[in-house]
Amino acid sequence: MTALCDVGVIHGRFQVLHNDHLRYLLAGKALCRFLVVGITNPDPGHTRPEAADPQRSTAAANPLTYYERALLVRAVLVEAGVPPTDFITTPLPINLPELFHHYAPRDATYFLSICDDWGRAKLARFQSLGLATHVLWDVPPEDKGITGSHVRTLMARGGDWQSLVPPAAARLLEKWDIPARMRAMATGGPP
Secondary structure (H helix, E strand, O other): OOOOEEEEEEEEOOOOOOHHHHHHHHHHHOOEEEEEEEEOOOOHHHOOOOOOOHHHHOHHHOOOOHHHHHHHHHHHHHHOOOOHHHEEEEEOOOOOHHHHHHOOOOOOEEEEEEOOHHHHHHHHHHHHOOOEEEEEEEOOHHHOOOOHHHHHHHHHHOOOOHHHOOHHHHHHHHHOOHHHHHHHHHOOOOO
């Protein structure tokens, strides 16, 4: 397959990085020579409520730090065979589009998937900034697949979350004892 562009930007919260995230990341990488992985909601100071998806800005929906998510993205993509020289992670404050150019190139193609109003809002936001966009897929909400919310719930309840995440992610999440963090957050304790 011929690359669509030299540099592509793809984004997500990756709270927690699961198998469908990996599919999304690899679909973007297949269309560019170099992939910039923008990690949204990088910190509480760059996170704002979004009418199209009000839950995405809550503390419970953002239990992992930027650093943890950057390590997850790196480990998972390398395990999937993407050379570390072919991608980079960066914060991408999706709620503050006026800051995008401080973190990601303007002349890249911005990849995204659409499965709800939030996806359509992001597409409109990128286009309003004059950014080139490419929709990887547009599916109805019921076809979204795995969600980070579902994986976090399974972690908190002691369910089988490991089968929903790439092996490299499972190893790191277990090493950091993220299931215990999810349980603490679910019972009102500190993260």
